[in-house]
Amino acid sequence: MPDPEDFRFDGIGTRWEISTPRPLDASVRARLLALVERYDGDWSRFRSDSTVGAMARQPGRYELPPEAADLGRLYRSLYEVTGGAMTPLIGGSLERLGYDAAYSLRPAGNALPAPHWEDVLTWDGNVLTTTAPLVLDIGATGKGQLVDLLAIELRSCGVDSFVIDASGDLLHRGPDPVSVALEHPYDPARAIGTVPLAGGALCASASNRRAWGDGLHHVLDGKTGLPVRRAVATWTMAESTMVADALATALFFVPGKELERSFDFSWLTVFSDGSAAYSAGFEGTLFS
Template sequence: MTRNFSLQFEAIGTRWRVDVYEPVHERLCLQIKEKIFGYIECFESTYSRFRTDSRISQLAQKKGKISLSSDEYTLFSLYERLYRLTNGIFTPLIGNLLVEAGYDETYSLQPSELHSPPDWDNVLSVTDTTLELCSPALIDIGAAGKGYLIDRIGEILHAEGIHSFCVDGSGDLLVSDLHGEKLEVGLEHPLDTTQVIGIVRIQNESLCASAGNRRKWGQFHHIIDPHTLESPSAILATFVVAKHAMLADALSTCLFLVPSELLLHEFSFEYALVRDDLSLEVSPKFPGHFFTSASSID
């Protein structure tokens, strides 16, 4: 028996949904589910800083080395590229600072004294097969890890011969071959989650969003600038469309931290961002539109 199928689950602290828009044999549905869950378990047991037994939690206690798959290498080489480009503002070594701000494994949300993260070159070295810390540090891949996982789930589906799907990691999306159709996605209002401020239409690409409205405590939200030790407040939300979710996810965080010009020189993507006065900045080929007050000025 074949059917279209949909898979919903909790992973890395949020809700996921995978929709397949083509008939799949019942048995294959089960296999795919097992592969996805197996991959996520492996990912979390390595990279979750909310699990004390994860590899990176261990590396925060005692220096050491972990081996990297070629996929994992693409993740850390993107991190390194963005680290250099942003002069250290975008860094996987932000883990301890997030914990100090209160975003820890028990969600204490109680800030303590804050310290700047260590310099990459002082503690971390990444080769195409290994990641090594020469002194203990807490790695956090929260700025690109979800996108990375979305891409891997997409690859699992492709490997099983399934090409028409949408992977939805709680509002970060990867879509593939929608039979010529485009997926219409509302863009959430950063100040009112019951509203949308625009619509994007995507196909065969990823849309990732970032906003400070959820996961917010005290003066912090989930993005903290390691130079200022503050959460950026000038930008309320970012939306990025790129070929892969890992890049879209990472850039949606970067846009909070550095001017878009810096990123446009280096990467192929479209973006929109909403500033704290609800003004917009939208790249010329952003595949969507916003509901704006612009008409009132004409």
Template sequence: MAREVGSSSMPHLTAFPEALGTGIIINTAKPVGSGLRARMGHLIEAYESTLSRFRDDSIPAAMAESDRGGSFDFPEYCQGLFDLYDCLYLATGGALDPAVGADLVRLGYGRDMTFRMSADAVDHLGRIRGRATWGDDVERVGTTLRTTGSVQLDFGALGKGYLVDLLAGILEHAQGTYRVGDYLIDAGGDMRIHAPKAVSIAMEDPDDLTKAVGLVSMVSGSLCASAPSRRRWTAPRKDGAAGGLMVLHHIVNAIDGWPVRRVEATWVVVGRDGNDGEQGAGASICNQGQCSPERSGRDWTPDRVPRKGQNPGKGKDGRLADLYPTALADGLSTALFLVDANDLAEHFSFACATIDDNRRAVVSRGFPGTIFTG
């Protein structure tokens, strides 16, 4: 939902128009050589063919079609992605769950893109009606997932942001003539920025995508936005109420399986450094102009994968937020639709802004922007 306004100090453009369904645009201070571009292109193709539930050749597709389950080996680069899902699954009490893919299919957002809700959806949506869950029905050993039945995974809550971080790693580790200097990666509103001066980013109005509701200014860090504006469809109401149709979208509470209603849009910033202003620990959240007390937020990087109520601890390899700031921001921008920001702030360090269904804007301490509505 965020749109770049300017990056004149990074004039060289590299685009992957078909990537992830939204396209990926990379601005760099120096040109991206053909070899480096090819390496990123190969990563994008491998990533999508591995993780996208919309592709017949992906691992999630095989898991969904395996009625007896099985053991499914993912690439080693998925370790951080699965760690983050573990953390966010626990932090949201299971409301953010990659096993929500089955709910999305029943709601009409499946591989066939029918956008027609299945006749039995009401009886099967969500964990409360017996849908498989990440915490109880998927056993993880490193990057191997084991199941005893069909599980339909959807990695959309973190997937774009995680790929952005992997691409940033390629750029940052390029050596010699391949070095590109400063960069800005934009994957349909999921951004990672390392710029010599502030970049201005417009915040799209969830009710009118041609307008902005605010402006963010950042030198470094990750910014991700979420809103159901671009993926909405309708289905007949099941309760016989007047009006006949209900609006559905892709941001679903995995507990009951229904699209969330009370939030219109979210923006999350993770990983801003000291040269770009202070983000603050734990993102003290403002509510109707009053800020709650500071909370001692921390990032989770488990030594062992936390499952089924275990408490995650600090890992040996540094914080997940340091390694994958865009993925974390991506996941938190979805989590803010599901749980209160102050609850998330007890576990993660971030800054955020939200707009609810009454057009009320809430902005956290340390958020590097201004909202014009609310």
């Protein structure tokens, strides 16, 4: 897309950039911002006025927007594939280690495993019923889903060529591929390779992002409440940004070849010893 016009804004705690061949009309920008605000108001665990914030205060029946159905199905599938390691119930574990609404970044005690899904949560379509106060955290998937929802909004406004960049979670639509650098897991100023992106999503997850304290970071194992150690960075490519986003986290718990049995995607995982594993369909170039 030559000479793109960028629409930049902050939303759901991160920086966004939408590139289009021509500037977006003010009305289109307003619709996009309203969608981001609505999503944050439903799903943010950092807002006391959100639906998720209400769940943290008392159990009950909570009705969420239609996107909740897809979100619940994907999380339930990955909860089962990872044996409970990847779970939307990880919010309380993150808060215990200091990644709380106040961003205190100070652990409040020993690591806390996430509750078992079956004990506290029934997720039926867009209705969630809880039996105890719980801190729902959809951080492993929600940003990707919001990218997809913004893409639908853009297309409904007649915008068919664009790149949505949600701080590294990318969705490309249009005729001209883009080349994307793969950030070095230990040095954000360097790249370990590049990958062409043409008409799909590319998502990344890394333990150096949202890290604090002594070896603490945001990718926790739901079974222990502790940060994962072996994988340090992952990249995934899929048609859906929501799926790519979720699988970028799932790769910290399950080998990519195992995830390929259930999902159509390509992937790259870099481990703490400097080695890497990747799928045959991952068309990136790694630097030597």
